[in-house]
Amino acid sequence: MKRRTKVLLGIAVGVVVVGAAVVVGGPVVYANLVNGAADAAPTLAPSGDATLAAADAEGRWTSTAGSFAGYRVHEVLRGQDVTVTGRTEDVDAQATVTGGSLTAATVTVQVASISTPEAARDEYFRGTALQTDRFPTAVFRVTAPVDVRPALAGTDRDVALRGALTLHGVTEAVTVHAKLGVDRSGHVQVAGSIPITFADYGVHAPDLGFVTVDGRGAVEFSLELAM
Template sequence: MKKRWWWVIGSVVAVAVVVVLVGPWFYAKFLHGDQPEALGLSDSAAPADASVEIDGAWTVGTGSKAGYEVWETLQGQRVFVRGQTEKVSGNATIESGKLTAGTVDVSVAAIATDDGRRDFQFSNTVMESAKFPNATFTVTDPVDLSALSADGAILTVPISGELTLKSETRPVTADFKIRRAGEGIEAAGAIDVTWSDYQIEKPTMFANIIVEDAGQIQFSVVLSKQ
């Protein structure tokens, strides 16, 4: 009887050890899920239509995406999570080869990851999307686009603006890659964000998963001429 009792105890301890050692690997391998690629310029673009003047009013149109990236750690296993949405709107104005105004609005409730539980917590508890439905990036300083050529070459420029998440607005600057494609303009960039700067609780699906203090807000914007 004693041998059986010690065998039961030993089995429980062995299972606990396996959970501690293998659990993080199992999470990273199976529960984490497949993540989308980081947002950027499309892999291929239509030849630019040189007859379209870049000066004028532009609209954030079909094909635009935005989202966030966070990094999580469970007992040494570090993985990233990306949430994305195509519900992106906005506008831009280019005058004399300079971007003089621009706004990108992102529907927070539409941002989705590989797990609905995480999305529910992110949308309702973390971001309070019913109260703050949009995340917004607004250009504040003119951006010189005079080097943007009709041959589709990629131009990298720093863009300064204000990022609003929930009720907090902060000045930000990030490099964006921009190119002409077809009759439109493509732009993509990532803004580094420290969540506490925006009074945001770090999003996580499980209590024992450590979410890093900083992440990114990513944009892939397609502009169409009005």
């Protein structure tokens, strides 16, 4: 079966499922089900209140198990607000700390592995929206050093990372507002989101008549880093 046929069939199945939910339970019930399945926004783990001396942070950090990335979008279904989140743990991150500053960092996400509870939505996301066969990864690179000593010392967990986000083959300058913490094992966690406008990356938000997707969303991430 050709890929385009699979995509169209997947969307058709999704439409039938949504339509059935609307008919049987109504838009409110369906919206509550989807919203109930949405993941919480990434944040520092409760154990992320330890500290780390700047000298001990010097060197190269690499992502470990527990890291994830994904997206958050808002939909409107027959007047009902719906929040959808997709997640993947197929993330590779590398960061370098020198002189108390984050001097380099790269986060690479395998976009095709991002999933939600609905396979039809995932097929549309991978095949039609982001064309992951052509653009399999999303990459964020830090482009300016940032002093992380206050975050490592626990005096100010907020960090602003200036960088470049490459998505769907398009690169845009972005500023990421994130939280940085240290857990009791000495790992560093960085959690945050990047607001995006889909059209900036050549991505068209779907409009199926009874459900529309906002033209803006967010790339979300939570990184567990170890030396």
